[in-house]
Amino acid sequence: MDLYAALRPLIFRLDPETAHNLAFWLGERVCSWPRLPKPKHRASLRRGAFGLDFPTPLGLAAGLDKGATLLPLWKSLGFGHVEIGTVTPRPQPGNPKPRLFRFPEAGLILNRMGFNSEGAEVVAGRLKHRPTGLVVGGNLGKNKETPEAQALDDYRAAYRLIAPVVDYTALNVSSPNTPGLRNLQAPEALKPLLAGMLDLRKELGLERQPLLLKLAPDLAPEDLDAIVEVAVTSGISGLIATNTTLDRGVVAEPLRARVEARGAGGLSGVPLKAKAREVRRRILAALRGRLPLVACGGLGSAEDVQGALDDGAALTQVYSALIFEGPRLVSRIHQGLRPQDL
Numbered sequence: 001m002d003l004y005a006a007l008r009p010l011i012f013r014l015d016p017e018t019a020h021n022l023a024f025w026l027g028e029r030v031c032s033w034p035r036l037p038k039p040k041h042r043a044s045l046r047r048g049a050f051g052l053d054f055p056t057p058l059g060l061a062a063g064l065d066k067g068a069t070l071l072p073l074w075k076s077l078g079f080g081h082v083e084i085g086t087v088t089p090r091p092q093p094g095n096p097k098p099r100l101f102r103f104p105e106a107g108l109i110l111n112r113m114g115f116n117s118e119g120a121e122v123v124a125g126r127l128k129h130r131p132t133g134l135v136v137g138g139n140l141g142k143n144k145e146t147p148e149a150q151a152l153d154d155y156r157a158a159y160r161l162i163a164p165v166v167d168y169t170a171l172n173v174s175s176p177n178t179p180g181l182r183n184l185q186a187p188e189a190l191k192p193l194l195a196g197m198l199d200l201r202k203e204l205g206l207e208r209q210p211l212l213l214k215l216a217p218d219l220a221p222e223d224l225d226a227i228v229e230v231a232v233t234s235g236i237s238g239l240i241a242t243n244t245t246l247d248r249g250v251v252a253e254p255l256r257a258r259v260e261a262r263g264a265g266g267l268s269g270v271p272l273k274a275k276a277r278e279v280r281r282r283i284l285a286a287l288r289g290r291l292p293l294v295a296c297g298g299l300g301s302a303e304d305v306q307g308a309l310d311d312g313a314a315l316t317q318v319y320s321a322l323i324f325e326g327p328r329l330v331s332r333i334h335q336g337l338r339p340q341d342l
C-alpha cells in the first residue's frame with residue numbers, strides 16, 4: 001500500500017510549510033533508524049557525469065533539504081544524488097510567511113521562500129557526518145542584504161565552508177526570490193563571478209571538484225546562447241536547467257487568477273514542464289556536447305525523465321513531483337527507465 005497516497009488528503013489539509021516541517025521532523029526520526037533499507041539499483045542505471053559516478057541519473061533538486069538534515073533518507077529512497085541548499089554564507093530567515101503554496105489539482109507549487117538558511121557553517125558541520133554512497137551537491141547563494149556588486153564575496157564565503165564537504169557545488173544565480181540575484185546571469189556579471197569562483201577552487205586545491213551553474217527558465221533564447229558561451233569558456237563543469245519560473249502564462253485560466261492572487265514567487269511542477277524542456281533544448285543545442293547538463297523542472301514520471309535523458313541531459317532532478325506523489329515516485333521512475341544504451 002502507498003502510505004503517502006493514503007495520507008495525502010490529510011497532509012494537504014495542513015499549511016504547506018507546517019506539513020514540510022512535520023515531514024522533516026518525522027524524516028529525522030527515520031534517519032536515526034539503524035537499519036534503513038538500502039537502495040538496490042540496476043547496474044544499467046549507472047551514469048558518469050563531470051567526473052563523478054552516479055548510481056542512477058535521478059537526483060533530488062535543491063531547496064527541499066536546505067540544511068542537509070535528511071541525507072540517509074534520500075539515499076534510502078533511491079536518489080543517486082541530492083543537491084542540498086541553497087546555503088547562504090550567513091544564517092537568514094528568508095521571506096515572511098506565508099511563502100509556500102501548493103495547487104495539487106495542477107501539480108503546481110508557488111514559493112517565495114527567499115533562501116531561508118541556517119548558514120554555511122552549520123550546514124558544513126552537518127555534512128561532515130554525511131552518509132557514503134550518495135553523491136551530494138552543495139547549492140550556494142548570497143545573503144539577501146548583500147549588494148549585487150559584492151555577490152562574489154558571498155559565494156566565495158559559502159564555498160570555502162561547503163565545497164570541502166560535498167562532491168560538487170552549484171552556483172544558484174536563478175532563484176527569483178532574492179532581489180537582483182538573476183541579474184548575475186547576465187554575461188558581463190557572470191564572467192567575473194565564474195572566474196572568481198574558479199580561482200578560489202584552485203586556491204583550495206579542489207580543481208577536480210565539479211562546479212555547476214543553475215539557470216532560470218525565463219531567459220530569452222539569445223541570452224541563453226550567450227550564457228552558454230560564457231559557461232563553456234570559463235571552464236566550469238556543467239549547467240543545471242531550470243529553476244522555478246516567474247511566468248504566470250504557464251498556468252491556464254481559471255487557475256492562473258488564483259495563483260496570481262497568492263502574490264510573488266517562482267512556479268514549479270507540471271506547468272513548468274514544457275517551458276523548462278524548451279529552455280533545456282536550446283541550451284543543449286548551444287552546448288554541442290561541450291558541457292553536461294542536469295535537467296530539472298516539471299519532471300514527474302519515468303517518461304519525463306527518459307525524455308530529458310534522450311534530449312541529451314546527463315542527469316535529472318525532481319522536486320515538486322515528490323511533494324505530490326510521495327517517496328514511491330523514485331522507484332516508479334527507476335522502474336520505467338530504459339537501461340542506458342551501451
Ligand SMILES: Cc1cc2nc3c(=O)[nH]c(=O)nc-3n(C[C@H](O)[C@H](O)[C@H](O)COP(=O)(O)O)c2cc1C
Nearest residue numbers: 061062063086111242243268269297298318319320
Ligand atoms: C519550495 C521550493 C523551494 C526551492 N528552493 C530552491 C533553492 O533554495 N535553491 C534552488 O536552486 N532551487 C530551489 N527550488 C527550485 C527547484 O530546485 C527546482 O529547480 C524547481 O522546483 C523545478 O523543479 P520541479 O518542477 O521538479 O519542482 C525550490 C523549489 C521549491 C518548490
